[in-house]
Amino acid sequence: MTSPVLERFLRYVTCDTQSREEATTYPSTPGQLVLLRQLVDELKAMGIADAAIDEHGYVMATIPANTSKPDVPVIGFIAHVDTSPEMSGAGVKPIVHRAYDGRDLVLPDDAEAVLRVVDSPYLGECLGHDIVTASGATLLGADNKSGVAAIITAAERLMAHPEIPHGAIRIAFTPDEEVGNGTKFFDVPRFGARYAYTMDGGPRGELEFESFSADAITITFRGFNTHPGYAKGRMVNAIKLAARFIERLPPDRLSPETTEDREGFVHPYVVQAGVDRTSVKLLVRDFMTAGLKEKEAWLQSLAAEVVAGVPGASFEVLVEESYRNMREVIDQHPLVVERAREAITRVGLRVRERAIRGGTDGSRLSFMGLPTPNIFAGEQNFHSRLEWVSVQDMEKAVDVIVELAKVWEEKS
Numbered sequence: 001m002t003s004p005v006l007e008r009f010l011r012y013v014t015c016d017t018q019s020r021e022e023a024t025t026y027p028s029t030p031g032q033l034v035l036l037r038q039l040v041d042e043l044k045a046m047g048i049a050d051a052a053i054d055e056h057g058y059v060m061a062t063i064p065a066n067t068s069k070p071d072v073p074v075i076g077f078i079a080h081v082d083t084s085p086e087m088s089g090a091g092v093k094p095i096v097h098r099a100y101d102g103r104d105l106v107l108p109d110d111a112e113a114v115l116r117v118v119d120s121p122y123l124g125e126c127l128g129h130d131i132v133t134a135s136g137a138t139l140l141g142a143d144n145k146s147g148v149a150a151i152i153t154a155a156e157r158l159m160a161h162p163e164i165p166h167g168a169i170r171i172a173f174t175p176d177e178e179v180g181n182g183t184k185f186f187d188v189p190r191f192g193a194r195y196a197y198t199m200d201g202g203p204r205g206e207l208e209f210e211s212f213s214a215d216a217i218t219i220t221f222r223g224f225n226t227h228p229g230y231a232k233g234r235m236v237n238a239i240k241l242a243a244r245f246i247e248r249l250p251p252d253r254l255s256p257e258t259t260e261d262r263e264g265f266v267h268p269y270v271v272q273a274g275v276d277r278t279s280v281k282l283l284v285r286d287f288m289t290a291g292l293k294e295k296e297a298w299l300q301s302l303a304a305e306v307v308a309g310v311p312g313a314s315f316e317v318l319v320e321e322s323y324r325n326m327r328e329v330i331d332q333h334p335l336v337v338e339r340a341r342e343a344i345t346r347v348g349l350r351v352r353e354r355a356i357r358g359g360t361d362g363s364r365l366s367f368m369g370l371p372t373p374n375i376f377a378g379e380q381n382f383h384s385r386l387e388w389v390s391v392q393d394m395e396k397a398v399d400v401i402v403e404l405a406k407v408w409e410e411k412s
């Protein structure tokens with residue numbers, strides 16, 4: 001028996017929708033539009049009359065309410081169609097490994113690409129499942145096409161079963177999430193949902209409503225450049241100032257490579273160097289916005305230490321806000337999490353709550369006025385040639401969406 005969510009997923013992953021950094025177009029690549037348009041056709045074919053794509057490539061659609069209750073809030077489900085620029089998504093050849101028995105899965109196009117339980121412990125929780133991988137040469141694209149397939153399949157089920165009561169359900173498929181632009185032109189009022197869920201998480205049962213708060217900070221050291229042959233007592237080398245600054249960052253803490261769970265970090269990732277001026281760009285991450293500010297103040301104090309006592313040396317600081325922990329918003333809307341817990345439990349799963357060490361489109365949408373936690377779609381080993389997804393997990397994601405529609409109706 002073929003699974004409708006699997007059939008769709010296998011079709012979507014063969015469409016190359018890799019997004020691109022620093023593109024001048026929106027969406028960043030035309031391949032995304034191919035899939036987005038296909039999704040409109042698919043929604044229309046199941047009777048969703050208002051399915052449409054806008055000038056930016058966002059697909060939105062409505063499953064009309066069929067309940068007689070007047071106060072059921074409009075709920076949205078959102079997934080992104082693009083895949084990561086970090087790994088090729090062209091010519092994806094998905095492989096379904098039926099009834100997984102715990103063996104190593106050697107992917108045919110690269111002998112080095114072996115999926116093992118020891119490296120991916122969650123695979124050990126999927127014994128008996130049908131596991132989908134790519135062939136070893138590309139990513140799979142389960143991030144986030146498993147979410148796209150789950151939402152479309154849930155829409156099909158709701159359209160085919162008018163006896164399931166629900167309020168209006170809004171659907172959105174977005175481009176360019178992986179390059180940080182998934183919500184750039186997302187029109188929250190036009191979407192018109194009171195609450196939404198991104199279907200872009202990992203293991204079955206996962207529910208995420210907490211993300212990092214994130215800033216980027218650029219510290220620019222200013223020195224003084226002059227002819228090196230006649231520089232004695234005059235030259236101030238900004239490259240050396242920046243080097244001393246980076247050297248002051250502790251080796252054993254506060255970095256991506258030394259932190260986990262709820263710890264934040266600072267992360268120098270770009271240096272633009274010159275004798276006259278050298279700038280160091282750092283990512284700053286913390287679950288508390290106050291912790292973010294503390295880290296930024298600390299970085300400034302390190303920079304001040306470096307220039308202190310060096311005549312002619314100075315520095316400037318530029319802080320840019322990236323996103324904020326969505327929990328700050330979601331805590332004011334406890335129902336959005338409660339209903340999700342209820343739906344996940346009703347389909348027979350244990351709720352796994354986890355704080356995301358990153359941001360999601362939901363982080364931004366929450367601050368744009370649409371509280372949007374993230375729910376699992378089964379994705380594993382994101383952005384990797386070892387990416388995989390369990391078909392049974394995708395089917396559970398479909399069940400959760402349908403159940404959420406029911407729970408919101410029932411309790412309103």
Ligand SMILES: [Zn+2]
Pocket residue numbers: 080143144177200
């Ligand atoms: Zn994703």
